[in-house]
Amino acid sequence: MPCQVVKVADVARPFITELKTKVATLPSPPLLLAFLANDDPAARKYAEWTAKTCADTGLRFKLVECPRTELEDRIVAANANADVHGIMVYYPVFGGTQDGYIQNTVSHRKDVEGLCHKYRYNMYHNIRFLDAEKTEKCIVPCTPLALVKILEHVGVYNRVLEEGDRLHGRTVTIVNRSEVVGRPLAALLANDGAKVYSVDVDGIMELHRGTGLKLRKHEVFETKITLREALAASDVVITGVPSPSYKIDTAQLKDGVVAVNFSTAKNFSDDITEKASIYVPSVGKVTVAMLERNLLRLHEYLVKNQGRG
């Protein structure tokens, strides 16, 4: 079979190695505070996994369990605590828009997940740095960032092109338009030059920077295209449908497609390897590496700005 099935650990490894080297040079390892204020067993499992990975990399990780009614005040205290370098929260806590409020309560200086409005806004608007001098890169949400790194790893990003334009000419379908992964990912790829079809149950949206990448940032368009047409046109298909019964019809894919699944369920059938040139069945390990990478970055900015202040 010519299809290359990518082991996601291979993508994560160079990042982890780089992180370990950096951490080793620091006088004391950065501290990530993770708030668990729900009783979701999946969140607890993810927390244990993050703890293990952080220990392995040499980072400090502290899980704080608290009632959801205390969460906001605890976050406010952590924002002000100079010994805390990164803050994350296991969602859902209250669910819906109240969780959006909690996300914005985390200071952008400690937001390892990149979920506060400042980072979201900058990401959608293709603003890549926090400062005019371009010394502080914006934090990008972990799973979308992991998917970008995977696409770089498998050669979808064309290094011959200028950074920021390296997806020019690529068409990508993303089946998932959540605020946490699908929509930010669509924006990131479109800002990097791709033509993106963003699919959810309500329909399909098209994102791109215009012919010849004439726009500085992507725009969003309603489209009447069907999923079948979008798949047939796509060089890359990325799926994140959290249902084991949802499957992309392999027959509808372009021969040689790059297929990436970030759902915990398998959204591609087993015959995907007969059609795809590259198949990435999961992304989790790269996500945690990106979480750690974001923590190191925030730690670096905090130390730098402390020196200034």
Next chain:
Amino acid sequence: MPCQVVKVADVARPFITELKTKVATLPSPPLLLAFLANDDPAARKYAEWTAKTCADTGLRFKLVECPRTELEDRIVAANANADVHGIMVYYPVFGGTQDGYIQNTVSHRKDVEGLCHKYRYNMYHNIRFLDAEKTEKCIVPCTPLALVKILEHVGVYNRVLEEGDRLHGRTVTIVNRSEVVGRPLAALLANDGAKVYSVDVDGIMELHRGTGLKLRKHEVFETKITLREALAASDVVITGVPSPSYKIDTAQLKDGVVAVNFSTAKNFSDDITEKASIYVPSVGKVTVAMLERNLLRLHEYLVKNQGRG
């Protein structure tokens, strides 16, 4: 019948009069830009009503209809347009958390609805001014603010007490915990000294500033109290359940209760006047007056800060 049924127009009138007087002194009337990016007939009707009220008060109102895909860029442009003093959006646009993103894209300097994170955070944390000199009051969301003004009008706020503590001793049940009305309202009333039971389908939360108002801001507690018990203990019951079949059982209310309904449906039965001392069947007109009041306030700050800048 000794129950006083409050005509909400009577509550709104002094505010409207005050607004008209203020607007008349200005060199040019403030402009409110309202974005309609959905095809909800209720939103259109509300827009027409707002246009009429603004015209009557002497304020400028402009309805901008645009596809939802253009909304964000239009808001960004309006943020930067010095001729625009207030911005509002008819929700839902995309629905769910993506609308939360849009709310935060409106500059707090022009957010007449008080829905951006800065105002929400300040409201929940009982921070009433934007500046340390206390010259700029924070914007409070229109419907919760309207309900506060109604409770002041009907004497639930006790003017003998210090401002900020005037609900000390009052118990209030609010049946609705939406992010737009119920939850902010619960926080506002608890911050003003009330003990609040916040009710939704998932259960009841209790909010207060502790015995003797010892806390600077309210805290939130999970409670096992039943709705029946909460109603029996409440001096004020405020409802906002958007279903005509939902009715509060009058028999469960305290004799002489103050009953306020902000839902478009009638959440109290007709026999409410046999038990309540005061009944407020609707709040809409006060909400629009508060929207205008917020606009005037933002206009005042914009002019002041322009002078400074």
